Amino acid sequence: MDMAHERNASSEEEVMAGDLRRGPWTVEEDLLLVNYIAAHGEGRWNSLARSAGLKRTGKSCRLRWLNYLRPDLRRGNITPQEQLLILELHSRWGNRWSKIAQHLPGRTDNEIKNYWRTRVQKHAKQLKCDVNSKQFKDVMRYLWMPRLVERIQAAASSSSGTAAGQQQHNGGSEGLYESPELPTGDACWPPAEYFTVAGGQLHGTPVPELSSTTAGSSSPSTDSGAGAQPSWPTPADGAVEWFSTTACDASSAAAAAMRDAELAQPPCQVGQTWTSESSLPGLGFPELAVTDFEIGSFDVESIWSMDDDLWYTV
DNA sequence: AAAACGTCCAACCGCCGAGGT
DNA sequence: GACCTCGGCGGTTGGACGTTT
Structure with missing residues (x-):
């Protein structure tokens, strides 16, 4: 099983905390927990722990079950589709991991949180920028997310010939993109309510419980103008922050004032290259080329040369 | 070969809100 | 209303593992 199970159960790692491990x-503890839940179901974790004969806190049992033992967990790398969804949802909700996890079936909040901290924050660090800064969010929205969409589209189109017949999904006439990491017959991904592929195009639809301002009203062009359309935030979305050319110190009063001004204006500050006319009709997303992208001191090319498959894995 | 460094992730911690008494 | 218990959440940590020097 996992490496934890290979350890000696009587080692000093198993420090007793009172009467609790x-x-x-x-493995034995896992079996106890799994068998007990199979027989009695979840809930009342403290009493469950006692009844199952586990010398663990209820919290510990709950965590172990939810993050590791649950049968419906997805294993393996975060797919580009999932990456895209995480970036998108995080841009809306911030560190609401459990809420984000609700929209990634089989993924746990812990997994998403770990992914964010180890992968996304690493890139922010490489850019010498705070992960929560406006600049970094803009990099994600205008560079990485379109790039991810391109990858997804490329994978979808390359597999459409052979896999189209396997990608029929429940009730829909459009073929869903299926993660190449999933075995045939496994759940399609992303779920139909988020992204679908039809006519070679990736389409985004509103995420449940999200602001209706993004519902079917927005989609980006990619930096190659490929027209992929996940559910991007729109200028009309009050929660969306738009470009500024200020330094990375997003907390400065000047930056805040600039943001306020930007929010009252159309979303255009990318080297002044974007205008409402240059956006795709009705999409509200700037059509950008990478070379147009100038924010602060970011070395844009360095992003693509990063030796990390975070944004490229398929 | 091995030390140093970086990455990943399971598990814990502290806080908070909900519900019961 | 006060108190207590519990579940859930986000933040953090420790250690195994992989990579680089």
């Missing part, structure tokens, strides 16, 4: 779970 801590540290890595053993």
